[in-house]
Amino acid sequence: MKRRKSIIVAMLCVSLLSTACAASDSDEGTAGKDAGAQQTSEAEKEQPKEKEYQGKLNLIQPSAYNNVDDLNLEPGSYLSIIGKGDGGAYWEEVKKGAEQAVADLNQLLGYEGKKKIKITYSGPSETDDIDDQVNILDEELARYPVALAISVSDASACEVQFDLAAESGIPVVAYDSGSDYQGLMATVSTDNDASAREAAARLAEEMKEEGEVVIFAQDTKSKAAQIREAAFKEEIAANHPGITIVDAYHMDDLSSWQDVVAAEMNAGTYQPEDAALAGKETVLPEELTEEQVVDYIFVKHPNLKGIFGTNIDALKLGLAGVERAEGDEISVVGYDIDTEMKKALKEGQVDGLIVQNPFGMGYASVVASARAALNLGNEAVVDTGYTWVTKKNMKDEAVKKVLY
Template structure:
């Protein structure tokens, strides 16, 4: 009997001990939360903070919300980008779709009454012909407003005239157009951003040395702004520095031809064509030249290069790959955008700095600008969607993490 009571007593003691430990753990957890002064964020709260951080970069601030935009039921908005598969363009699409979702929620539209936005872009980034074809198709749908990131500033003039004749308001985003009928431009301040890159490059190189400029295209006004302002800052204010280039990646056929001529040791004579045998050999050599060969050629032509400025994500990563392939790891590389590859390279210290634009905010503000056009509310001529200078030193900061690109 005594043995049985001992067992019962032991069980009671164990239960009390377990309960006490559990209560203590709960107290410690509660105490820890109180000491930290904040509760753990939910995924939804974190996403909402990141969204608001991007919208807060937009100036004027009115383009970061949908207040007062009472669009009609079933309104159709069209947005045409320069591409569709890259993270940058996907993030613009996500921002536009979220703006429309906010509009439908604000106005209580459901089902077929919902406002609609369609984002379209060439399968291959910067394909002028495909973008013009998409523009033709979208104009046939008579959207309430149409926004476009123009690849070639002269390629869409006929379509823009047609849009104006049919009362379709035009907005540009990412890349400004020079068409007179544009109602608003939603984009990064590329002049300011590229000048800031030049300033950081000067600091990194000690205000001396050669910088190579590699641009993603020669046609868009965005690329021209980035190139021209970067070069102007170096040439006008830093006499101990020099600039090589710019090398335009939409002119690679010319670069390939030069490389092939050097490989074959044939020199073109002005006013004369190569004979048939030479031309055949030249064509065969050109066909074998890769993008990697082009970047290697640029580095070989500039053996004293100390820094490289690249105007978008692709050119930034290709420049980095070429430098690493030639064991030129001391070359300071700075560029634009924030695809995952670039983020990883920056965390490793292989990219010194980059301008991170606000594509989510750009997509959102573009829808707001379109809505204002459809409602005849008037627009600001220029809507600045902001940017952030990101380096290996600040990339882990919460304020920076909130504005890095995220696909939806």
């Protein structure tokens, strides 16, 4: 009997010991998991959060222009950035990018108060006003910045000022739209040739490779507009034989078109539906609005199947003409984006957009300007990238990072 009790006691001891060991192992496992989770949490905290604008900087090539490392500008240095306009989503993005680059510089160099590097963004109150831009350039050169970056409205308008800048030791960088001036330190821009060719190919696809196209261009004078129009035409001619470009309207050539439309109206070969013009025996060219001229273009090309806008202003002008003509079958592509164009994409009024990287342009322009001021040398061309945006992909994370 005693032996039986001893065996039972021994068995109970073994059971209790096993339970204790299991509990101990469980506690150690839980503790290990907790420690691992804590380490993971700490690692996540230490991981630097990606800047909200980093996606825009990542598009810039060479990558040396997407950061401000090793740009040791003197305290109080002044940089000037001049755009084609003083308002609008595009130029606001350029300004933000430039200001962010300077903020990053000041943080990196530890400059505060009066020692901070300063920057001014300025542009004509009316976009593409060449005379106003030249006046602004004169004023900025008189402030003797350590370097200046400018989006040139007229490729041949600023050469005298660029010569003066060189004489004063002020390096000049072009961005967005450049110039043939030989003394520019760098050109920071979209690859206008490649992007316009892509726009042509995308439009041809939307048109099923056949039909007539009209180009709407912002001007005849800026380098960007010239390159885009030429590249678009070349791509269509070389690779899309079923498509014909039947007209090109330039927004700085309104008066010539007013003459054409007025002459046809007065000869009785064109009768607009516009009630404001009905019943007039003689129409003066200057009486015609740009919208009435655009309407004339659509009437003269009843088989139109596509339009291409070389910038957002030209695109909006053409799109408004499509809507007035009730051209539901007309495909529309062009450059740049804002709230209105996002809505047009979502509603199917626009088929696709070449979205540039104005934030990246502003940022890289500051980097190029700083490098020029420090005699570090620059790449001749800095490519700030672009993104093809459609209704289908505009919600993709990668695309959302570059929208504005």
